[in-house]
Amino acid sequence: MAGRVGARVAVVGAGIRGSMFARALQQNPAAELVALVEPSEPTRDRVAQELGVPAYADVAELLEHHDDLTGAVIATPDFAHRDAAVRCAAAGLDLLVEKPLATTTEDAEAITAAVEEAGVRAVVGFENRWNEKFSEVRRQLASKEHGRVVHQVSNLNDTVFVPTEMLSWAADSSPAWFLMPHSLDLSMWLADAVPVEVFARGVQRVLPALGVPTWDAVTASFRMSDDSVVVLNSSWVLPTSMPSVFDFRHEVHTDTTTYQIEISPSGVTRYDADRGSWLQFGVHTHERTGRLRGVPIDMVDDFVELLNGAEIDLPDVRHGLTVTRSIEAVHASLASGQPETITA
Amino acid sequence: MAGRVGARVAVVGAGIRGSMFARALQQNPAAELVALVEPSEPTRDRVAQELGVPAYADVAELLEHHDDLTGAVIATPDFAHRDAAVRCAAAGLDLLVEKPLATTTEDAEAITAAVEEAGVRAVVGFENRWNEKFSEVRRQLASKEHGRVVHQVSNLNDTVFVPTEMLSWAADSSPAWFLMPHSLDLSMWLADAVPVEVFARGVQRVLPALGVPTWDAVTASFRMSDDSVVVLNSSWVLPTSMPSVFDFRHEVHTDTTTYQIEISPSGVTRYDADRGSWLQFGVHTHERTGRLRGVPIDMVDDFVELLNGAEIDLPDVRHGLTVTRSIEAVHASLASGQPETITA
């Protein structure tokens, strides 16, 4: 632990995720949570009080008051990363940006340009890489002892609760924007390859009838740079009786080996009088210490290490740009009915 | 049982499947197995003796000796249905043709023409329709109480044993020709819709290196006539350590309901000193009676009913033609890299 300097970090966006990141920073001895940014006044006041740090209405105000920050976590809604990220980068801060980097290639390119011009680093928060199920498979695949990837199939679905009740901005998103950044990032990481072309199809019927005019389900077929194939399926209309709000199953097939990775079932099924569910352990509070634990916490800890000078292989802004371009190409293919090239 | 007339049936092709169909006919009291056709002399002699019926080297010889047949089962290899089917149809026989109807649209059209000109009926042997797991889901979906189908995902894979050891003619086939007729037929039947366009991708690397120059894995994305989407994934390179030689999982998502249909696990797992396996009950001999049981036997029994005058809704030659055209379109899309229209 010797030689650690103290990362001084702000969190932009104090919703569920932003608050969690703030707490993760507060519990990390190598970091200091300096301040928050949150446009909503009641939320801002509440969170500032809970966490005991100043909170500002916008990034400009933040930067005005704090000229000694070393990093920022961008946890604004998916479509609202650009302004915060560009300003923080321009101020010389290293960034942790929630996935996806942006929901348009234009925004993603603007962030990338700002990061590269400022010479800062930006990590994109593809947190599943910190899930040991995936990281162990990645480690095994990287050894090449099981051959190269032939083909991956990833089903990542949500119950209809997510677009109809959980997200206020579902109509501006889609199962592709909300879910496929995860499954595509993992597919790229596992195969060590990038997508070069995509063909997508979808259905738009159930959610529009429920007042959410977006896609019910999207399927996308990618050709990868190593000539392997990746199929991503994501739906937003699964029944709410499913034992978990998300349904995630990923398969990797190599020359000699098949991996079946099930993320939703935790191993603990509880049947109550009226429903069955899988207990979820994604992020939890360690009972004795009160510390948060789980994959996003590990991600924040790695971001702090980066801020403190470590060389870690994390998903960077160029990678985030590729994912955004790819998901944009999914929507382009949905519109055109044709395969779409994904530019590097 | 009153009023049943006796179906008089020949089986063309006396391999594993043909012999099974012949036994199924012999155990059906409403049918008579009249004769067999088998080009290989040793197989012909052996099976003729085992079953106690005459066996001929070709269909012409069969028809010469037996002018009172009412039906024929065509169980020649996948690519060799045409000649047998056309001759038998022309002779006025109703047909049960193994799936796929043919492996070229040209052959499938020739069989269809022969059947329609002769005014006979032809059933295509999509035997999974007799699997109660699928037939019950079909019955429930047909009631429309769960809404319409939004999207189906069907993974039907084989271990590498199938193309490298089980099939002598794997290089002339593919995971698409061998497996997708099953999953596509089921998807059509469950949604009550036909495919109108397909986009496919595949990988060709592992099997060619093993001396079998065909596709390792194929994924195909179909737009259906009801605007639902069907994704079929089929691989031929799964490891032989899998607990079953095939790996089959089908998902159907409707407006309100999700069905997850797992075909490979039987519910009985056996672990021996050296391997784990799922016991398989596809076709088995009933212990007391020695009678064959299972889905293909039920299919033959229904074919006999048809021969004896019943009106049953069975997959007909036009349906078989559509499936063949669709799988041909899968291969066309693999070649062109573009979505391909499927003509009705």
Place this chain on the structure above:
Amino acid sequence: MAGRVGARVAVVGAGIRGSMFARALQQNPAAELVALVEPSEPTRDRVAQELGVPAYADVAELLEHHDDLTGAVIATPDFAHRDAAVRCAAAGLDLLVEKPLATTTEDAEAITAAVEEAGVRAVVGFENRWNEKFSEVRRQLASKEHGRVVHQVSNLNDTVFVPTEMLSWAADSSPAWFLMPHSLDLSMWLADAVPVEVFARGVQRVLPALGVPTWDAVTASFRMSDDSVVVLNSSWVLPTSMPSVFDFRHEVHTDTTTYQIEISPSGVTRYDADRGSWLQFGVHTHERTGRLRGVPIDMVDDFVELLNGAEIDLPDVRHGLTVTRSIEAVHASLASGQPETITA
């Protein structure tokens, strides 16, 4: 089919199970359903009309009107087999008696004596033996290639729906009487051994509080005649949200092999808006023919074969007596707190 004589059979008890057995007899060409016995007048009239056969209020009346019966199916409630079985046996009829043979050793001995004095045969309806999952494992174990049985663990539970809503007579039964005859019969059959001693424990708290004064759950540990061990666990208080009304998992461990047999999950999971369930295929109507199918139907067909002279190895009255004695010993051990010997 030649040489088959016609079994002439009556069904005593026209509840859910009795009606099903009656239909099974009517659809079997080697049997004739001659008449029914049912004490409840409205049920009797309804079922007589539905099935088109005469129905009587009691066995005496039945025997008075029909002196040419060859067999009877005893489908009265569990505790009410004795009188019907004894009278039918005394009249020279072969019997199929629902499991358990009786719910007291005294009743079971009276039936056994009547059967043996009359020189008739009696089959006890342990229908799981007709479940191919068990019969295949039994066949494999009987070959001894996997060594002998070391130890079996069988969990067979019901949701609380069964004792509180489905059965009117649950207070006169228990999870041991209702469920363990199945799991014990299978354990005996799989190991080819009989129980020689049992120790049992149970809990009585939840069901009494719900107004059903019987055991919530019972566990029983048997020493078998081959020195293997069988553990049976049965509960009647599982939550009604479980995907199936029963929960059945049986494990067999031999010298070299483990079998895990899961009966409840069918392979088809359906998630609706409000609940998840496993489709059940226990007894179903074959769509085309309208014929009943399933394990109890196969059992009835075998009983008909027996009536028509076949030699089939079926669970007989002595076996049924052993099972009843064993379950009675379970309750004796629950009362005494000591292991109880089971007399042969």
Place this chain on the structure above:
Amino acid sequence: MAGRVGARVAVVGAGIRGSMFARALQQNPAAELVALVEPSEPTRDRVAQELGVPAYADVAELLEHHDDLTGAVIATPDFAHRDAAVRCAAAGLDLLVEKPLATTTEDAEAITAAVEEAGVRAVVGFENRWNEKFSEVRRQLASKEHGRVVHQVSNLNDTVFVPTEMLSWAADSSPAWFLMPHSLDLSMWLADAVPVEVFARGVQRVLPALGVPTWDAVTASFRMSDDSVVVLNSSWVLPTSMPSVFDFRHEVHTDTTTYQIEISPSGVTRYDADRGSWLQFGVHTHERTGRLRGVPIDMVDDFVELLNGAEIDLPDVRHGLTVTRSIEAVHASLASGQPETITA
């Protein structure tokens, strides 16, 4: 982290577990690994060099050289805890003793007496309590919102690899001594109750024939202090083809709720050319930091907290004594064929 005093700890026994505990202490900033004890000279020299701390041949030598220790981890073989634990306790050290506390009640009582006379604290290493699957269920059960426990069934088995290849001292142990301390501790913790009586049965046939004269499988039925029932089944003869070396499934049934806890399947299944396996994540090295993670590491961290003055509810020596008495009673019942009382 302020105010933490430094725990100064020795590890007694430098086998697989002892080395892991030593590394866990070295990576904990609130602890110092002072020294090791290991009787085997080559192991002692190797581990001393790897860890960079002095290593002694026995506890006396350790205590002679280090009079400022605050705690000791006892990781000698199961049957060899007594001497080390008693000496360290007498020297005023707080202890973490691997489970089971001892393999005879006499030894366990001697350790308990030494601990209580010295006024030190002793934690017994029932590490599954640090498994979040169990700790979350425990937390939910403790809230009493799901009612009280009715009945638990715990299957915890090993493949035959464990007694025949992994353990040199299997003949001095049994599946009861090796596995049931885990499942009994969990059952006690989940129900918040202690065992008052046990009845056990077992089989001794396969392992003796393989040269390991101990029990193949043991089943034990406990009456608990709250009148709930616990059934533990443990076998040591499962086939080595199982996807994990251990097979662990625990069920808890309460008034209203059922928990099914599966520990062996991790969610990631890998099929290679020759076998299927579940990846295991029990203890793993965090890739970036090189730090060990997993439930035993969390346990050591809690022990360090205890050493540094925290009040934590950990399994203490009295609890360890009860578990040892209970497992001894299992063996007494195996010998007597009678239920055995477990004294508090």
